Structure formats: C-alpha cells, structure tokens
Amino acid sequence: MTTEKTVYVVDDDEAVRRFLRGLIESIGLGVKTYASAQEFLDGYEVGSPGCLLLDIRMPDMSGLELQAELRRREIGKPVIILTGHGDVKVAVHAMKAGAVDFIEKPFNNELLLHGIQKAVVGSLHSSGTRVRRQEILHRLETLTTRERQVLGLVVAGETNTGVARHLGISDKTVEIHRAKVMEKMQAKSLAELVKMATVLEVK
C-alpha cells in the first residue's frame, strides 16, 4: 500500500500511456498505467489516494461499464474521462454516472493537469461547486426559450442537423442559436457547455 498520490491511467494506446506517464510525473504525482479496464481492476490496490484517468474507448469494457464496476466494488476514486472528438453522448453519460470531468483528446496539457490536480485534491466537492452552480444558473436565465431547447438537445449529444430536425428549423438557424448559447453561457468549448449542463442537470 502506498500513500503517494497516484493517478491511475487506463488507456489501451501504448504511446498515449507513455506520454501521460511523463506528463503527470512532471508535476510530482505517482502514475500507474493499465492497458485495459480488467488490468486495472486486477492490479488495483486499496488505499492509495488519487484519481482515475480513463479513456472511454477500451477493448474489453467501456468506460461506463468500468464506472459501474467501480461503484459495485466501492472504489470511490474521482474519475476523469478522456474522449475523442464527437463523443459528446458518451461523455454526458459518463458525467451522469459520476465522472468529475471529461477532457477531449488531443488536449491542452495544462487543462488536463489542472483537472487532475483538482480531482486529486477533491476540491470539486467543496463549496466551490455550489457557488459555481449559482453562477451558471444566472447565465442560464439569460437564454431564450428556443436557446434553452437548443442547449438541451446539444448536450444530449445531438448534431446540428439533429437539433434542426427536432425543432423543425434550418441548420443555419441552429448554428446561430448555438453560437448565442455558447456566448451567453460563456462556454469556450462544447465540453465546457456539457460540464455546465451536468452541474445543473439540464435535460
């Protein structure tokens, strides 16, 4: 058993694991890497504090299945999900299943490390979250009804075309609404928008 703060990296890509190891070690955290969900579950030791960095696509078990397994085994580590482009739907599911953050590959190193540090410290569950919730609620109130509908569909993983079909409006109009939503919510990326929506549990 170790008390060093450890980041458990589960990613089936060897090159990505090697890079993440170097990057995370550079901020003085311990790193353990696993090529699959099963490998992690087999090698996991109770007690070492830290967080999980989980690629959502894995050969043996999906990120969601692993999250369920972690709950079953009462491994209460904060989970950060790594996704590829356009995996919004799975990311939303992962967040609802309790992931603390999700980060798109390729990522900004600083953002990733910041997310990891936050997760390791567990600051996400501090009172900071409540304050942030209020802030986001205020922004949400500035949206029109239509913009709210667009927000709901976008964070549910719909493409612009999907949103257009649902609402019976053109793709172009959706784009305009979507830009407006991002602006009013002060979201720099779709990932950020989804995170805000998860905080509020916007359906």
Add this chain to the structure above:
Amino acid sequence: MDQHGAVTHFLGISEDITQRKRAEEDARRHRNELAHTGRVIVMGEMATSLAHELNQPLTVISGCAQVCLDKLRSGDGTSEQMLDSVQQVAEQAQRASEIIRRTRSFLRKEEDERRPIDLNDTIRGVEDLLRVDAREQRATIDLGLVEGLPPVWADFFQIQQVVLNLAHNGIEAMAGSDSSQRHLAIQTLAVDGGSVEVAVRDTGHGIPSENLTRVFDPFFTTKPSGLGMGLAICRSIVEAHGGRLWAASNEGMGAVFRFALPSGTAHP
C-alpha cells in the same frame, strides 16, 4: 509446302474481333469502377474508426509539442528531456502517416490485375485496418489461416476488398451484443475439388433465414446508415473471379459469410 520446304499455299481464317474486344474492355472497366466504388463505400463506413485511430498519435504529438514549447520558453528543460519529447513526436507522426498510407493504398484505383495470389496474404494485408475497426466496436479478431494454401488466380486488391467488407459487416453486426462476446473469426481452408475458401464468422444476432439471399441484393440493407451496396459488389467481384459467395446463419449465434475461389496459377 513443296519438296524444298518453301510455302506454296497459305490457308487462313480471319474474323474481326474489334467488337468483341471492345465489349470485353467495357465490361472490365465497368467491373473496376464498381470495385472502386465498393472500396470507397466501405472506407466511408470505417471513417469514424480511422478518425479515432489517428487521434491517438495526434494526442501525443500535440502534447509533446506543448511540453517542448513550455520548456523552451521557460528555459528549464534539459536537452535530454526535450530529446525524449521530440523522439515521441517523430514516432507518432510516422504512425499517423502509416494509417493514412494504408487507407490511401486501399482506396487507390487499380486496374484489374490477375495473378496467382495466396488468400492468406490478402487477409494479412487488411489486418491492421480491421483491428482499428474492431477496436472501435470493442470486438476481438481471430485469424485462423491455414498455411500452404494453393494459389488462386485473382486480383489481389479486389479480393482484399471483399475480405475487408465482410469483416467490417461482421464487426458492425456485433455492435448490439455483449461486449465480452464480440468475436470475429476469419478462416481459410483448401477445399477438395480445387478451390480455396474464406469464412468470416461473427457472433452478432445472425440473419433471419428469409434474408440469407436477399442480403446480396443491391440496396438491401438493415443498417440505418447503410447503402446496401457492399455485399452486392462483393458478390459481383467474387463471381467475376469464377467463385461463389454465400451466407449462413444461426439466429442468435451470429452469421458466417463464405466465399470460394477456384485454385490455379493461370486463367481458368
């Protein structure tokens, strides 16, 4: 011929075959275009898998480049650390370009070129692309290739395309199964009577018996985004090689697609 061996008379039959040659030429060109269309369709269906596969090296390249930039700006990195990052960038750029190279080589417009080929080689040639596709669906692939197969007289790339298409279909068919039970098996065997057979077996939901022959009809599809042309094109390629392609299924136990090509080292 006379007693000195000199030709005195000449008897010959001549026939104008321009028309027939032209018709054959047209048919061949048509088959090539059809085959190429099939390659474009199946690659299109694999685009998401390929995009995800490219994203891995790009992630490392982008991350390492940021590390180097940070170190150069702050001036606190050792050249050894930088060397390691740059080394990773070089390796991953190579890996990304290999993925692109494979895709391009699969998509290129080739003339139909028949020669004696080993069917195992066609399968090994698309193995990497298939593993990319399987990874996306969290399926495993088992190759059961019998060594020492007799050669078949065929166009390497067209047969490879048939293998890729059948395997891709199989992988997609398993998307609804339990992820621990998604196995695709590709097997080869030499059959008595002078042919070589390839079997592509999945563990998906199978094909209802009434659809076993219809799946080869143009525009028949059960996939929400499918065009229904893949199998029709596969069958036309196999038949143009004097072979046969057919499907069998145990409902709930998956489907198996087989094709057989006559063995030989010359045009049959």
